[in-house]
Amino acid sequence: xxxxxxxxxxxxxxxxxxxxxxxxxxxxxxxxxxxxxxxxxxxxxxxxxxxxxxxxxxxxxxxxxxxxxxxxxxxxxxxxxxxxxxxxxxxxxxxxxxxxxxxxxxxxxxxxxxxxxxxxxxxxxxx
Amino acid sequence: xxxxxxxxxxxxxxxxxxxxxxxxxxxxxxxxxxxxxxxxxxxxxxxxxxxxxxxxxxxxxxxxxxxxxxxxxxxxxxxxxxxxxxxxxxxxxxxxxxxxxxxxxxxxxxxxxxxxxxxxxxxxxxxxxxxxxxxxxxxxxxxxxxxxxxxxxxxxxxxxxxxxxxxxxxxxxxxxxxxxxxxxxxxxxxxxxxxxxxxxxxxxxxxxxxxxxxxxxxxxxxxxxxxxxxxxxxxxxxxxxxxxxxxxxxxxxxxxxxxxxxxxxxxxxxxxxxxxxxxxxxxxxxxxxxxxxxxxxxxxxxxxxxxxxxxxxxxxxxxxxxxxxxxxxxxxxxxxxxxxxxxxxxxxxxxxxxxxxxxxxxx
Numbered sequence: 001x002x003x004x005x006x007x008x009x010x011x012x013x014x015x016x017x018x019x020x021x022x023x024x025x026x027x028x029x030x031x032x033x034x035x036x037x038x039x040x041x042x043x044x045x046x047x048x049x050x051x052x053x054x055x056x057x058x059x060x061x062x063x064x065x066x067x068x069x070x071x072x073x074x075x076x077x078x079x080x081x082x083x084x085x086x087x088x089x090x091x092x093x094x095x096x097x098x099x100x101x102x103x104x105x106x107x108x109x110x111x112x113x114x115x116x117x118x119x120x121x122x123x124x125x126x127x
Numbered sequence: 128x129x130x131x132x133x134x135x136x137x138x139x140x141x142x143x144x145x146x147x148x149x150x151x152x153x154x155x156x157x158x159x160x161x162x163x164x165x166x167x168x169x170x171x172x173x174x175x176x177x178x179x180x181x182x183x184x185x186x187x188x189x190x191x192x193x194x195x196x197x198x199x200x201x202x203x204x205x206x207x208x209x210x211x212x213x214x215x216x217x218x219x220x221x222x223x224x225x226x227x228x229x230x231x232x233x234x235x236x237x238x239x240x241x242x243x244x245x246x247x248x249x250x251x252x253x254x255x256x257x258x259x260x261x262x263x264x265x266x267x268x269x270x271x272x273x274x275x276x277x278x279x280x281x282x283x284x285x286x287x288x289x290x291x292x293x294x295x296x297x298x299x300x301x302x303x304x305x306x307x308x309x310x311x312x313x314x315x316x317x318x319x320x321x322x323x324x325x326x327x328x329x330x331x332x333x334x335x336x337x338x339x340x341x342x343x344x345x346x347x348x349x350x351x352x353x354x355x356x357x358x359x360x361x362x363x364x365x366x367x368x369x370x371x372x373x374x375x376x377x378x379x380x381x382x383x384x385x386x387x388x389x390x391x392x393x394x395x396x397x398x399x400x401x402x403x404x405x406x407x408x409x410x411x412x413x414x415x416x417x418x419x420x421x422x423x424x425x426x427x428x429x430x431x432x433x434x435x436x437x438x439x440x441x442x443x444x445x446x447x448x449x450x451x452x453x454x455x456x457x458x459x460x461x462x463x464x465x466x467x468x469x470x471x472x473x474x475x476x477x478x479x480x481x482x483x484x485x486x487x488x489x490x
Binding site: 038039041042044060062063064065067086 | 156160
C-alpha cells in the first residue's frame with residue numbers, strides 16, 4: 001500500500017507533519033497514521049494560547065479501536081485550532097494533510113523545525 | 128508462543144485484512160475499517176471468521192449429565208437441534224467462561240457440542256475430562272476446535288443470503304435452533320445465533336472446506352473490531368474482559384446473565400449462587416454514557432460525583448450506530464439505576480456521565 005507523503009511538509013517520527021508558512025506552522029497527522037488508526041472518532045486538542053513543545057504530547061486522537069497520543073513537531077504557541085474536528089473528526093481520515101489539520105503554531109526561536117524529517121526521510125521510515 | 132491461525136488466515140491477508148492477537152489466535156481485526164463493516168451488519172449483512180471459538184463435543188450415556196453439572200443452564204430443556212446460552216462457573220459461582228450448548232440430532236455420533244471462547248478450549252476440555260473421571264461418568268469428550276472453521280453471517284439480509292447459499296431450508300430455524308445444512312456439498316452445523324444483536328446464522332464448517340463455504344457469501348467481510356463494537360451496542364459480555372476469573376471475577380447475578388442460572392439443577396457453583404440469589408448481588412453490570420466529551424475505555428475508573436471510586440469500565444467505544452460514546456462496567460447496586468449521575472476518569476480528567484439503559488440500541 002502506498003501513502004501520500006507531500007514533499008512540502010516536514011515530519012516527526014511519530015507521524016505528525018508540520019507545514020511552515022513563514023513562522024506559522026500548521027500541524028496534523030500523516031496519511032499513514034490515519035490509516036493505522038482507522039476511523040477517527042475523537043480528537044482532543046489544546047486551546048489557543050497554549051504552549052506546545054517539540055516531540056512532546058499536545059493532544060490525543062482516538063479511533064474506534066485505539067487511543068493515540070499526539071506529539072508536536074514544533075515548539076511554540078497555539079494560534080488556531082481546527083474546530084471542525086469537534087463535529088467531524090473523520091476529516092482526519094478523509095483529508096489528513098488538508099481539512100484534517102489540527103493546530104496552527106507560532107514558532108518559538110528554538111522550534112525544533114530543523115530537526116524534523118524531510119518527506120524523503122519519512123518515506124523511508126514508513127516503507 | 129506462536130499464534131494459532133484460522134484456516135483462512137492467508138486468504139484474508141490476501142483480501143487486505145489487518146490482524147490482531149486474540150485469545151492466542153492471529154485473527155482478522157479489520158478488512159476495510161470498523162465503521163463500514165459495522166454499518167453493513169446493521170443495515171444489510173456481513174460475514175465474520177470466528178474460527179478462534181472452541182468446539183467441544185460430548186457423546187455417551189452420561190454426556191447430558193456431565194454438561195448439566197458443569198454449566199448453569201438446564202440441559203434437559205434441550206431437544207435435538209436446540210441450543211442455549213450458559214455459564215461455566217467454579218465452586219464460588221465465579222464465571223470461568225460463557226458458552227452456547229447445542230444438542231445434536233439423535234442420529235449423530237456426538238450428542239452435544241459447546242462453544243467456549245477463544246483460548247478457553249483446552250482449559251474446558253481438561254475441566255470436562257477431570258470432572259468426568261472424578262464423578263465416574265460414561266462420556267466421551269473431544270476437543271474438536273482444530274476440525275472446524277466457524278463463520279457468522281449476520282444482519283437483516285443474512286437470512287436471505289444464507290438461504291440462497293444453502294441446499295435446503297434454513298429460515299425455518301427459530302432463534303437458537305440449529306441443524307446440519309448442505310452448503311455447496313459441505314455439511315455445516317448451522318445455528319440461528321450470533322453476537323451482533325442482528326438476525327443471522329453461525330456455521331461450523333469442516334476445516335478443509337472453509338474457503339468453499341466462505342466464498343458462498345457475497346457480503347461485507349468483517350473483522351473482530353466490528354464484532355466488538357456491534358456486541359457492545361447490545362451490551363453482550365466479552366469473556367476475559369467484562370468478566371475474568373483472575374482479573375475481574377464476576378458471578379452471573381452481577382454480570383446480568385442470571386437468566387441462564389437454573390438453581391433447581393445440580394451444577395458446580397450452584398450453592399454459592401443460591402446465596403447470591405437470596406442476598407442479591409453487591410454490584411451490577413451497567414451501561415454508562417458520557418455527558419462530557421470523551422470516550423470511556425476498558426480500565427477507566429468510575430467514581431461518584433464526589434470523586435470516590437465506585438467501579439471500573441470494562442468495555443467502551445464510540446458507538447458507530449449512535450455516533451456517541453458508550454461504555455459497560457460494574458457499579459455497586461445503589462448506583463445502578465438508569466439515570467444515576469456518576470463520573471468516568473478519562474486520562475486523568477473526571478468526565479460527567481450517567482448510568483444508561485442497555486442494550487444501547489432498542490430492538
